[in-house]
Amino acid sequence: MLDTRRPAVSVVVPARDAARHLPDALGSLRRQGPGGSDLGDDLEVIVVDDGSQDDTGRVLEDAAERLPGLRTVRHSVSRGVSAARNHGVREARGRWVTFLDPDDWFFPGHLSAMLAHAGTSDADFLVCDQVQARGTARRTVRAPEPRRHRVLDPRTGVMPTSRSTMVNYVQVSSRFLSRRVVDAGLARFDEDLPTAEDREWSWRLLLGTREYAVVDAPGYVYRRQVSGSLTDxxxxxxxxxxxxxxxxxxxxxxxxxxxxxxxxxxxxxxxxxxxxxxxxxxxxxxxxxxxxxxxxxxxxxxxxxxxxxxxxxxxxxxxxxxxxxxxx
Structure with missing residues (x-):
């Protein structure tokens, strides 16, 4: 009999030639329950292998033994990060959906903390802070909204022009999207954009939803200065x-x-x-x-x-x- 129960959260991981860092990302997903425990059946991980030519496939085979909620989708040729994310979102069954790039990772207990916050409001999506990693150095970057744990109008995250606002906080992995946002198509990225797809998406998400909240959670770690990054x-x-x-x-x-x-x-x-x-x-x-x-x-x-x-x-x-x- 087909199991129709939705996992609590789906994590979409777009991966192309990611064998070097992917074990760290997937390893962190094994410690997302309270206190860094296993989320078990509440976690679904969808890795979209976007035409990798390295050992990404082997890494995923090894990870499947230790991460039961892992599912892999493969593109025979690379279609780009937006297409990979979009494919993963189409496959996602979770009540909440988020993203993790293969060279980043989540702190232990991050997803369980986000789920706990999600259960206290009817927000369309949540946003968390990030930690930037350069080698062994760490720096916390807070989302530019001081009002925490309050349901807010997303449009208040756009202005003013004189400073960085939530629309400029474009880190995809900081967003935790409700199923209704996903079903409305607002989790989709523009596949025609070669770069800056996160900027366009940030605007569309803020202007297309009703309520959101910024929450304190363990956060995700954004690895800076990765070789081959599009920013360079x-x-x-x-x-x-x-x-x-x-x-x-x-x-x-x-x-x-x-x-x-x-x-x-x-x-x-x-x-x-x-x-x-x-x-x-x-x-x-x-x-x-x-x-x-x-x-x-x-x-x-x-x-x-x-x-x-x-x-x-x-x-x-x-x-x-x-x-x-x-x-x-």
């Missing part, structure tokens, strides 16, 4: 953030939420300035394309909004952007 590349994939913010702007306008347009522009300029500081990493053709696309996106905003946000980012940053050919 200098090719055309980095143009993805401009397409992402194009789509954010489309979504804001189609929903009649034009009051958020200054924030969309401010975030675009902030990321663009980051790339300006990395100009030497890009071939000229890639940089020319970035400037052209940035100019096209800036041109979509009302001139008064552009003038206000150009002033707000300060003379130095505005000057640096202008020097590269983007007219503000």
């Amino acid at each position: 590349i200098g090719d055309s994939r980095q143009l993805g953030f401009l397409l992402a913010y194009d789509r954010v702007l489309d979504g804001v306008r189609s929903a009649g939420q034009t009051e958020f347009e200054p924030k969309v522009l401010r975030d675009t300029l902030a990321v663009l300035h980051h790339h300006v500081n990395r100009r030497s990493a890009y071939p000229d053709d890639v940089w020319d394309a970035m400037v052209a696309r940035a100019q096209a996106l800036v041109g979509r905003f009302d001139p008064a909004v552009v003038a206000a946000q150009t002033t707000a980012i300060g003379h130095q940053r505005a000057h640096a952007i202008r020097r590269q050919g983007v007219h503000l």
